[in-house]
Amino acid sequence: MKNIRNFCIIAHIDHGKSTLADRLLQTTGTISDREMTNQALDDMDLERERGITIKSHAIQMNYNYKGEDYVLNLIDTPGHVDFSYEVSRSIAACEGALLIVDASQGIEAQTISNLYLALEHDLEIIPILNKMDLPGAQPEEVTDQIVELIGCDPSDVIPASGKTGLGVDQILEAIIERIKAPEGDPNAPLQAMIFDSVFNPFRGIIAYYRIMNGSIKKGERIKFFNTGKNYIADEVGVLKMDLSPKKEVGTGDVGYIISGIKAANEVKVGDTITSLENPTDKAIKGFEDVKPMVFAGIYPVDTDDFEELRYSMEKLQLNDSSLVFEPESSAALGFGFRCGFLGMLHMEIIQERLEREFNMTVITTVPNVSYYSYMKKNPEQRMIVNNPSELPDPAAMDRIEEPFIKAQVITKSEYIGQVMTLCIEKRGELQNQVYLTQDRVEITFEMPLAEIVFDFYDRLKSVSRGYASFDYFPIGYKESDLIKLDILLNHEQVDALSALVHRSNAFDLGKKICLKLKELIPRQQFEIPIQAAIGAKVVARETIKALRKDVTAKCYGGDISRKRKLLEKQKAGKKRMRQVGKVEVPQEAFLAVLKLND
Structure with a gap:
């Protein structure tokens, strides 16, 4: 046990975690030069295409230091704020963390947020200054920031470069010298924490765990603490580039178990594995439950695919336990699921993975957050409103509360004006402003979560030319003047396009949505009015003109009454068509409502 080291890599997005992990794998000989690719641990096409890490990846390396063999268990984590749940799970399985800071960018919001997560778990922090080979590197300034x-x-x-391999030996030396060996009793009852799981179509569910006490042997009968189910450990082993089977995995080590589990709900991330003969009496206090921030409905394009979609979502949830979903139905879209996501990027990735990995084409409704409504009859009792269509009658409602967040923006001082304007436009209140260095400022705001759901992150990047970094955490609910904005197509309400908005934004937003839908909905044989309404009051309207057939083409010359007769007949036909006509809303229209400011 004294020669095992468990550590993870934490940093802001794009500071070079995966590239540095590649160099560590090469230096320790875990992966041969022939097999080496960029982002070696990122095994999803999506991760390679976007150049980001979406999933945490665990791998074991062997390294000889001063004549002794050491086992190093590394977990590479994502940097984006939407995947911070992956980071919190990885940190719970480690004793140390490599904190990577880009020498040209300096410390950013997510660096600080991930660092606090690591410090809460008493991890040993090894600071690393990455990208030292860049011409724009500022080692002295950024070192001062880290100190x-x-x-x-x-x-x-430690100055390092993931690209050239500078400083990799010092990093490995620091991991062995500074990070403490795992503690635990090899003779105690088995206690192992599941920190991740994946679904393999041939072998069932593979659970990844970290053993705190005891050991796990091949063929042993094991029990999952929370679900109470027991299984036989068909195969146990450690995680190399591929799964590497072993007879026994001991205390302090990170490994995997295959026991032929097929049902997704039988494996819970954060659960404790123990042995059936000699069980432990208490579960491991791991990490907190996930709190979804953004809610949206996901519906199959064809209603018959509902069960297929449920199956796909369950398989995806195994691999990404921050996805939360429950069945719901909509008048416009039929049966589907109400899903909770950690942010907009998370929602986009889930939609993309459903299409790629499970061939499911889905419709996503306008994302929103959950609100609390209080009724006049019983002002103490609160109702959770996840969907604008669930909002009670405004006349019977006492008040409505929405979730607020504390947002931290770190930016260059020249962009303060634009960033503040954006935050105030999004109903933010300035709380604090601190100069970290001469030209870097940390601005703290309190603002409604609903305002950052749509396009806040994209607009922040554009007003600051990509220099601002953003992080947030929830601070509770506050009362707000919110109203339900309905969209009517041909005088019929489309519940999938309804939104709860602040009264001050309702008119502008209604006008924008109507204009956008006018561009995207194809013209029909009849005139279609598009209206935005608050209750019975219409606040904006656009009209999609009808496609006209030239019925008077055959009348050349002759009496005007003949033409008029044909036009009146056409007019009556259009009127009848409008009463029975149904308007199909294309998928782009649902998505375009999210990107109104583009």
Whole structure:
């Protein structure tokens, strides 16, 4: 056990975690030069295409240091704020963390947020200054920022480059010297925490765990603590580039187990594995439950695919336990699921993965957050409103509360004006402003979560030319003046396009949605009015003109009454058509409503 080290890599998005992990794998000989590819641990096409890490990836490396063989268990984590749940799970399975900071960008919002997560779990932090080979690197300034942030000695900061391999040996040396070996009792009853799981179509569910006490042997009968189900450990082993089977995995190690589990709901991330003969009496206190931030409905394009979609979502949930869903139905779209996501990027990735991995084409409704409504009859009792169509009658409602967040934006001082304008436009209130260095400012706002759901992150990047970084955490619910904005097509309400908005934004938003739908809905044989309404009051209207057939073409010359007769007949036909006509809303229209400011 004294020669095992468990550590993860944490950093802001795009600071070079995966590239540095590649160099560590090459230096320790875990992966041969022939098999080496960029982002070696990222095995999803999506991750390669976008150049981001979406899933945490665990891998075991062997390294000889001063004549002794060491086992290093590395977990590479995502950097984007939407995948912070992956980071919190990885941190729960480690004793140390490599904190990577880009030498040209300096410390950013997600760096600080991930660092606090690691410090809460008492991890040993090894600061690393990455991308030292870039011409824009500022090693002295960024080292000062790191020293100020974590209070270490400037000599503790390791200069490195994931691209050239500079400093990789010092990093491995620091991992062995500074991170403590795992503690635990090899003779105690088995206690292992599941921190991830994947579904394999041939072998069932593979669970990844970290053993806190005891050991797990092949063929042993094991029990899952929370679900109470028991299984036989058909295969146990450690995680190399591929699964590497072993007879036994001991205390402090990270490994996998295959026991032929087929049902997705039998494996819960955060559960404790123990042995059936000699069970432990308490579960491991791991990490907190996931709190979804953004809610949207996901519906199959063809209603017959509902069960297929449920099956796909369950399989996806195994691999991404921050996805939360429950069945719901909509008048416009039929049966589907109400899903909770950690953010807009998370929602986009889930939709993309459903299409790629399970061939499911889905319709996504306008994302929103959950609100609390209080009725006049019983002002103490609150109702959770996840969907605008669930909102009670405004006349009987006492008040409505919406979730607020504390947002931290770190940016260059020249962009303060634009960033503040954006935050105030999004109903934000300035709380604090701190200069981290001469030209870097941290601005703290309190703002409604609903305002950042749509396009806040994209617009923040554009007003700051990509220099601002953003992080947020929930601070509770506050009362707000919210109203339900309905969209009517041909005088019929489309519940999938309804939204709960602040009264001050309702008119502008209604006008924008009507204009956008006018562009996207194809013209029909009859005139279609598009209206935005608050209750019975219409606040905006656009009209899609009818496609006309020239019925008077055959009348050349002759009496005007003949033409008029044909036109009146056409007019009566159009009127009848409008009463029975149904308007199909294309999928782009649902998505375009989210990108109104483009």
